[in-house]
Amino acid sequence: MTRNTFFKRTLCAAAAMIAVSSTTPGLAATEAERPSTRVRAEIPAEYRWDFSAIYPDWAAWEADMQRIDAVVAAFVKLKGTLKDGPEALLKAYQASDEIGKLQARLYRYPQLQRDVDGNDQAVAGRFQRVSALFAKFAAATSWFEPELLAVPEADVKAWIARTPALAPYAFGINDSFRKQRHVLDADGERLLSLARPVGRASVSAYEELSTTDIKFPTITTSDGRSVTLTPGNYSALLENSPNQADRAKAAAAHVGTYGAQANTYAAIYAGILQRDWFNAQARKFTTTLDAALNDNDVPRSVVETLIETTRAGTAPLQRYAKLRKKLMGLADYHLYDGFRPLFASTQKYSYARASALALEAVAPLGDDYVQRYKKFVGGGRIDVYENEGKKSGAYSAGVYGVGPYQLLNHNDTLASAFTLAHEGGHAMHTVLSYENQPFSTARYTIFVAEVASTTNERFLLETLLKKTSDPKERFLLLQHAVDSIVGTFYSQVLFADYELQAHKLVEQGQPVTPDVLNKLYAGLLKTYYGDALTIDDFYKWTWARIPHFYGSPYYVYQYATCFASSAQLFKQMTTGSEASKKAATERYLTLLKSGGNDHPMAQLQRAGVDLTQRATVQAVVDQLDALVSQMEIEAAKIPR
Numbered sequence: 045m046t047r048n049t050f051f052k053r054t055l056c057a058a059a060a061m062i063a064v065s066s067t068t069p070g071l072a073a074t075e076a077e078r079p080s081t082r083v084r085a086e087i088p089a090e091y092r093w094d095f096s097a098i099y100p101d102w103a104a105w106e107a108d109m110q111r112i113d114a115v116v117a118a119f120v121k122l123k124g125t126l127k128d129g130p131e132a133l134l135k136a137y138q139a140s141d142e143i144g145k146l147q148a149r150l151y152r153y154p155q156l157q158r159d160v161d162g163n164d165q166a167v168a169g170r171f172q173r174v175s176a177l178f179a180k181f182a183a184a185t186s187w188f189e190p191e192l193l194a195v196p197e198a199d200v201k202a203w204i205a206r207t208p209a210l211a212p213y214a215f216g217i218n219d220s221f222r223k224q225r226h227v228l229d230a231d232g233e234r235l236l237s238l239a240r241p242v243g244r245a246s247v248s249a250y251e252e253l254s255t256t257d258i259k260f261p262t263i264t265t266s267d268g269r270s271v272t273l274t275p276g277n278y279s280a281l282l283e284n285s286p287n288q289a290d291r292a293k294a295a296a297a298h299v300g301t302y303g304a305q306a307n308t309y310a311a312i313y314a315g316i317l318q319r320d321w322f323n324a325q326a327r328k329f330t331t332t333l334d335a336a337l338n339d340n341d342v343p344r345s346v347v348e349t350l351i352e353t354t355r356a357g358t359a360p361l362q363r364y365a366k367l368r369k370k371l372m373g374l375a376d377y378h379l380y381d382g383f384r385p386l387f388a389s390t391q392k393y394s395y396a397r398a399s400a401l402a403l404e405a406v407a408p409l410g411d412d413y414v415q416r417y418k419k420f421v422g423g424g425r426i427d428v429y430e431n432e433g434k435k436s437g438a439y440s441a442g443v444y445g446v447g448p449y450q451l452l453n454h455n456d457t458l459a460s461a462f463t464l465a466h467e468g469g470h471a472m473h474t475v476l477s478y479e480n481q482p483f484s485t486a487r488y489t490i491f492v493a494e495v496a497s498t499t500n501e502r503f504l505l506e507t508l509l510k511k512t513s514d515p516k517e518r519f520l521l522l523q524h525a526v527d528s529i530v531g532t533f534y535s536q537v538l539f540a541d542y543e544l545q546a547h548k549l550v551e552q553g554q555p556v557t558p559d560v561l562n563k564l565y566a567g568l569l570k571t572y573y574g575d576a577l578t579i580d581d582f583y584k585w586t587w588a589r590i591p592h593f594y595g596s597p598y599y600v601y602q603y604a605t606c607f608a609s610s611a612q613l614f615k616q617m618t619t620g621s622e623a624s625k626k627a628a629t630e631r632y633l634t635l636l637k638s639g640g641n642d643h644p645m646a647q648l649q650r651a652g653v654d655l656t657q658r659a660t661v662q663a664v665v666d667q668l669d670a671l672v673s674q675m676e677i678e679a680a681k682i683p684r
């Protein structure tokens with residue numbers, strides 16, 4: 045019943061963190077051209093969202109904005125009745141569902157329209173209204189969970205057992221009682237709620253320091269250009285500059301900006317570590333990691349196994365660095381050399397082509413899946429091209445009872461073809477969850493969400509590799525896959541490793557100083573990259589510039605566990621006997637259909653993935669090893 049999780053973040057931001065070496069815009073186009081206009085109204089309607097499935101017009105949205113007050117008021121009237129028995133509890137849950145379904149429509153209608161046209165002030169105003177309204181409702185409905193938990197657990201369990209209509213709520217109810225073990229008495233909870241703004245202070249300080257107050261340096265490149273190293277300019281320079289000395293200069297200056305304020309960053313970070321340790325101890329957890337994993341009921345061993353297995357499996361990561369060094373003809377290879385494309389592509393992935401490929405790629409998932417995907421693609425649910433005022437990047441967002449909407453900024457590159465497949469995986473997960481789950485369990489966790497998306501990317505890679513024998517194109521495809529593994533898996537495990545060790549410092553009463561953090565981070569770079577690259581001293585300050593460390597501790601490991609899960613599932617669906625492949629595919633589809641009807645570990649286990657086992661993580665290491673070997677073979681065939 046945690047309404048604030050409704051607007052959950054997706055992990056898709058991860059794509060932005062991966063150094064994707066984009067292909068050079070291609071030569072002759074054979075399919076429909078990308079519109080040259082950036083004016084939204086001039087883009088053909090078939091490439092734009094159709095919002096009419098949510099509301100026919102703004103008048104209908106307004107009518108529901110008026111109606112929801114009464115719906116919430118009816119729910120609030122049920123306060124004090126939960127103890128009366130199963131019928132009363134059911135009535136409250138159904139009333140809550142009605143609010144939730146209405147909220148989804150009311151929120152998405154302006155939110156989606158704002159995202160494709162940020163300049164429309166009328167839409168922005170309506171979006172602000174709905175956000176303010178929801179804040180009010182969160183307060184009005186906050187009585188529910190404490191009142192539910194005040195009923196003896198045994199009574200509620202007996203009610204569920206004899207009331208089939210309560211079944212859709214059983215998981216949520218049981219989970220609330222599970223989490224109650226770490227809920228304090230009223231006085232304790234009051235103290236913790238009073239301490240919450242104190243805990244947020246460090247995060248605010250980090251945001252101000254790293255965004256408002258930061259002064260990015262300006263460097264002069266070898267060709268005499270003056271470049272101010274904002275994050276965007278910095279990553280563009282690393283990708284586009286053929287001159288290693290320029291890349292070195294940019295990296296030293298950009299990372300050095302954080303290093304110059306390392307004392308302040310360390311003090312802020314120490315505040316965050318102390319806050320996490322305070323909350324963990326207050327709620328009677330043994331470690332900060334246990335506290336962080338409690339929400340999804342993930343055992344600590346999942347993170348520990350992930351880190352241990354990856355540390356033992358860095359050989360293919362190092363081989364990839366060595367291969368890049370060789371192909372780039374460098375005497376010394378550095379972290380800042382990792383973003384340069386090795387070859388330019390002549391391929392163009394128009395939307396029509398990328399869309400057809402994504403569809404073809406998922407054929408192994410069966411006709412039902414393919415038919416539903418086709419229906420989704422043809423239904424005004426994909427906003428394809430960039431336009432003035434449109435949000436950058438890509439995402440998929442759903443409305444229960446309506447289905448998913450997918451935002452793209454398709455630009456005909458290989459990377460955008462993979463993004464399309466990735467978001468298609470999310471969208472189909474939503475389609476299948478909504479079709480098979482009641483509202484109360486239709487929402488899936490981030491933990492399984494990225495399994496669906498990365499699996500579709502993997503299927504696309506297989507399809508593309510089958511279609512070309514050109515060594516250069518094959519190399520670029522393999523490189524895309526390898527860069528995904530490095531960015532979504534290895535880099536994230538290194539981050540998780542750092543977070544775990546940093547938190548242990550405060551748990552053990554050790555000091556948290558810039559020196560300690562520098563040493564920790566530099567040591568990790570050495571552990572993961574060995575002698576495959578020259579590690580510049582300034583990279584020891586990297587910990588200071590990773591927003592996740594400050595904003596959402598113990599979050600990034602999920603990128604890696606999702607990736608490992610999907611690697612394992614892909615392996616099961618594509619290797620072995622026909623019967624075992626078929627069974628694995630069925631299990632996978634069941635996972636997609638199960639929405640959020642259980643904890644993610646339990647859902648994945650039923651699909652055939654056990655994240656507590658080393659073998660699951662090892663599958664990613666093996667996959668990278670095989671891909672790098674294939675790259676080496678293709679590279680040898682490319683005339684240079």
Ligand SMILES: [Zn+2]
Nearest residue numbers: 055056494497
């Ligand atoms: Zn995603």
